[in-house]
Every structure is written in structure tokens, then in C-alpha cells.
Amino acid sequence: MRVLGIETSCDETGVAVFDGDHGLLAHALYSQTALHAEYGGVVPELASRDHVRKLLPMIHAALTEAHTQPGQIDGIAYTAGPGLMGALLVGACLGKALAYAWKIPAIGIHHMEGHLLAPMLETPAPTFPFVALLVSGGHTQLVEVQAVGRYRTLGESVDDAAGEAFDKVAKLLGLPYPGGPALAKLAEQGVPGRFRFPRPMTERPGLDFSFSGLKTAVLTTLKTAARDPQTKADIACAFEEAVVDTLIIKCVRALQETGHRRLVVAGGVSANRKLREQLQQRMMQLGGQVFYPRLEFCTDNGAMIAYAGYMRLRAEHVPAPMAVTARWPLDSLTAP
Ligand code: KG4
Ligand code: ZN
Numbered sequence: 001m002r003v004l005g006i007e008t009s010c011d012e013t014g015v016a017v018f019d020g021d022h023g024l025l026a027h028a029l030y031s032q033t034a035l036h037a038e039y040g041g042v043v044p045e046l047a048s049r050d051h052v053r054k055l056l057p058m059i060h061a062a063l064t065e066a067h068t069q070p071g072q073i074d075g076i077a078y079t080a081g082p083g084l085m086g087a088l089l090v091g092a093c094l095g096k097a098l099a100y101a102w103k104i105p106a107i108g109i110h111h112m113e114g115h116l117l118a119p120m121l122e123t124p125a126p127t128f129p130f131v132a133l134l135v136s137g138g139h140t141q142l143v144e145v146q147a148v149g150r151y152r153t154l155g156e157s158v159d160d161a162a163g164e165a166f167d168k169v170a171k172l173l174g175l176p177y178p179g180g181p182a183l184a185k186l187a188e189q190g191v192p193g194r195f196r197f198p199r200p201m202t203e204r205p206g207l208d209f210s211f212s213g214l215k216t217a218v219l220t221t222l223k224t225a226a227r228d229p230q231t232k233a234d235i236a237c238a239f240e241e242a243v244v245d246t247l248i249i250k251c252v253r254a255l256q257e258t259g260h261r262r263l264v265v266a267g268g269v270s271a272n273r274k275l276r277e278q279l280q281q282r283m284m285q286l287g288g289q290v291f292y293p294r295l296e297f298c299t300d301n302g303a304m305i306a307y308a309g310y311m312r313l314r315a316e317h318v319p320a321p322m323a324v325t326a327r328w329p330l331d332s333l334t335a336p
Contacts, residue, residue, distance in 0.1 A: 001074045001314050004059065004098075005306025008051040008091030009083025009111045010137070011035075011042045014302030015058045017066040017073075018310050024121060025066035027303045028058045029296070033178060040177050041167075048086035055094055062302075070102050077309020080108025081325035082138065088324040107309050108322030112139055112330050114304035115266040117148070118293035121307055126262050126291040131254045133247060135275075136267030137163035137180075140209050140247075141330070142254045145264070148311045149335035154254050155207025162243055163269045165211035169218050169239050173232050183236050184272055190237025191230075195221060197242040202249045207257070209250065214242055244275045248282055261288040271298035312336040 002025075007014035016027035032050050036042050063070070078095030081088055092108065099106035116132045119125065131154070134141045140157040160168065163180055170179025175186065197217045200210045218239055225231050251263055263283060269275065270292055283290040297303055315336035 001310060002068065002072055003075045003077055003306050003310040003313060004062070004073050005302045005304075005309055006055070006059070006076065006078040006091040006095050007111075007114070007300055007302045007305045008055065008087050009079045009081070010087060010300060011047050012300040013051050013054040013058060014300055014305065015055070015062045016302035016306040017062055017068055018303065018306035020310060020314060024303055024306075025068065026062045027301065027306075028062045028065070029301055030054050030058060037177050040171065042084070044084045044086055047084060048090055051087055051090040055090060059094075059098075070098075073102060073104060075099070075104050075309060075313040076106040077109050077305050077313070078106065079111045079114065079305050080322050081111065081328040083111055083326065085324065085326050088326075092324045105313060106322075107313055107316070108324065109305050109308045109312070110328055110330060110333055112136075112141070112267075113149075113151075113333060114308045116143065116145065116151075116264065117308050117311065118266050118297045118301075118304040119264050119291040121297060121303060122291065122294060126264050126289070129260055130262035130264050130291075131251070131258055131260050132264040132266065133251050133270075134267045135162045135247065135265070135269035137161060137167065139267065140211070142207050142250060143330060144258050144260070147335055149333045151330050151333060153329075153331050154258070155209065155250065157209040157211060159210050159212040160215065162209070162211055162247065163267070165215055165243065166269065168215050169236075172215070172219055172222060173236060180268060181271070184240060184274070186233050187236040187240040187274070189230075190233040190235070192237055192241065194234040195238035197238050199242055199246045199249060202246055207250055207254055209246065211243070214239065240272070240274055244272070244278055247275060248279055251279065252282065252286065255286070255288060263288060263290045265290060265292050266298065268299045271295050
């Protein structure tokens with residue numbers, strides 16, 4: 001079975017072709033970063049219009065790269081939510097229209113399920129069951145994963161997502177959008193230990209997160225600290241350490257509470273080098289294993305949607321008709 005995947009939930013246009021026997025045959029990604037940079041964040045209307053411009057040519061290119069004719073595609077998977085409504089509709093409409101024309105099924109995929117399954121495209125791939133830490137710009141969640149579609153949320157952010165905190169603190173430090181990677185780069189020049197920020201919600205039991213207080217702590221420090229480049233780098237370093245520490249503490253707690261030994265980390269913030277290195281070390285100490293997507297599949301991409309679509313379409317012969325939705329709890333999914 002060969003599936004065309006389409007991702008348009010935010011500011012990246014992603015397209016991929018996944019084949020059950022041969023794996024990933026092609027993938028293409030276009031990031032709208034430059035388009036939104038001058039506004040300091042994603043402008044939904046501009047995002048939708050750009051997906052309209054880019055999507056069809058990218059599908060043509062991906063099919064060519066995959067040496068695939070439309071007649072060889074068995075199903076189309078598009079991101080149906082959560083995300084920006086207008087942006088989602090572009091992918092959904094084109095996905096459904098192509099599926100209608102090609103007389104094949106189309107299936108709407110949960111964006112976070114795509115992220116969660118992305119490490120399955122790597123070798124070695126994690127086996128079920130595992131705990132997943134999903135850390136993106138819109139979500140921070142710990143999920144117990146028994147199988148595709150069998151998800152139980154163990155904890156989530158009660159306010160800002162981790163990526164959102166990175167982006168907001170980057171803005172406070174005067175860094176360009178998108179803030180996360182820029183802040184991580186600046187933090188590399190920082191002197192560890194000069195500043196220290198709290199590890200929110202780690203003192204009490206539970207697996208929820210809160211990152212908005214951390215942003216306020218940075219703001220308070222910035223009001224009194226000097227604004228020289230080294231001080232900014234030191235603050236970035238302390239902020240990154242606080243987020244990474246907090247995420248690691250909660251991951252270890254989730255593994256202890258569930259008894260699982262495998263951890264999957266996915267979503268944009270899983271590209272963070274410090275997080276990857278420190279979690280790797282901690283999991284080795286604990287005798288567990290941690291799995292990440294390759295760097296280009298940490299952030300939004302079409303490959304994860306094509307793969308999730310394949311996993312569902314091979315089991316579900318006639319998927320239910322599917323609209324798009326801006327909000328969609330992961331726990332409401334069912335196994336294919
Ligand atoms: O998964 P993603 O591409 O989009 C959403 O579904 O939200 O995640 C984007 C988020 C942004 O907040 C971005 O700043 C953050 O991931 N991010 C990073 C890094 N790379 C991307 N945060 C910290 N360090 C990074 N290296
Ligand atoms: Zn995402």
C-alpha cells in the first residue's frame with residue numbers, strides 16, 4: 001500500500017509518499033518562516049494562502065521523486081487537526097479532491113498522532129508500548145501509547161506549551177522568529193550557573209506542566225539585569241536548562257508510574273540538542289531507551305502524516321468522512 005501524506009496545519013507545507021514495502025519514497029517540505037518573520041509570528045491568513053500556492057506543485061514533485069503515477073497511490077492522508085482552520089482546510093480540500101478524482105480513500109490524521117509515530121520511521125523503531133513526550137509549539141503532553149490509536153494522556157501543560165515558552169522568551173531576548181532554534185543557538189554561548197530559573201511543578205506529584213511562570217521569571221530577571229550579549233546568552237542558557245530539566249524530571253516520573261522502559265520524544269522541541277543529549281544520558285543510567293525522529297522530522301512534515309495514514313488505511317478500509325477541527329483531544333482517537 002502506497003500513501004500520499006499532506007501536512008498544512010500551521011506554517012509548513014509538507015508532502016510525502018510512504019510505501020508499506022519500501023518505506024519512505026519521497027518527502028518535500030516548504031517552510032513559510034521568511035513569510036511570517038517580519039510579523040514576529042504566524043499570520044494565519046498568509047499561511048493558508050501560501051499553502052494554496054505551494055501544495056499542488058509539491059505533490060507533483062514528490063510523486064516524480066517517488067517514481068509514482070497517481071494510479072499507484074492507494075490512499076491520501078491529510079492533517080485534519082489540531083491547527084489553524086484555514087491552513088488545515090487547504091490540505092483537507094486538496095487531499096479529498098485528489099482522492100475523489102483518483103477513486104481512492106482519504107483519511108484525516110491527528111497532527112499529534114503524526115508527531116508521535118514519526119520515530120517509527122527510524123531504525124531502530126520503538127516497539128509498543130511506550131511513553132511519548134510530545135513537545136511542540138502548541139502542545140506539551142506525556143502520553144501512554146499501547147498501540148496506534150490507543151493513547152492515554154498522563155499529563156499536559158496547564159498553560160503555555162514548551163515550544164511556545166521558547167518562542168516567547170526568545171522574543172523577550174530580542175531574537176528573530178522562530179524563537180526556539182535561535183534561543184538554543186544563543187544558549188550555547190551562555191555560562192551555565194550564572195542564572196537559575198525554577199523547574200515548575202516538579203516539587204509536587206503529578207505529570208502536568210506549566211511554563212508561563214518561567215517566562216515571567218525571565219522577564220523579571222531581564223528588568224534588572226544588564227542587556228549585554230553575554231548576559232542574554234547566560235539567561236538563554238539558564239532558561240533552556242530549566243525547560244530541559246523539567247521535561248526530563250516528568251519523563252522519568254511517567255516511566256516510573258507506568259512501568260514502561262521506552263520513551264519516545266517528538267514535536268518541534270525534540271530537535272533541541274540539549275534535551276536530546278541529556279535525556280539520552282538519563283535513560284542510559286536508568287537502563288531504558290529513548291527514541292527520536294531524525295532532526296528534519298521533529299518539526300512539522302508530511303512524512304509523519306503519510307506514515308500515520310498508512311498505519312490507519314491498511315486497517316480501515318472505508319475511513320469515516322472527516323472534517324477538519326482546530327481542537328481535537330488525542331485521547332478521543334480509537335485504534336484502526
Ligand atoms: O512541531 P512543530 O514544528 O509545530 C507545532 O506543531 O507546533 O514545533 C514548533 C516548535 C516551535 O515553538 C519552535 O520554537 C520549537 O518547536 N523548536 C525548538 C527547536 N526547534 C524547534 N525549540 C527548542 N529548541 C529547538 N532546537
Ligand atoms: Zn507540529
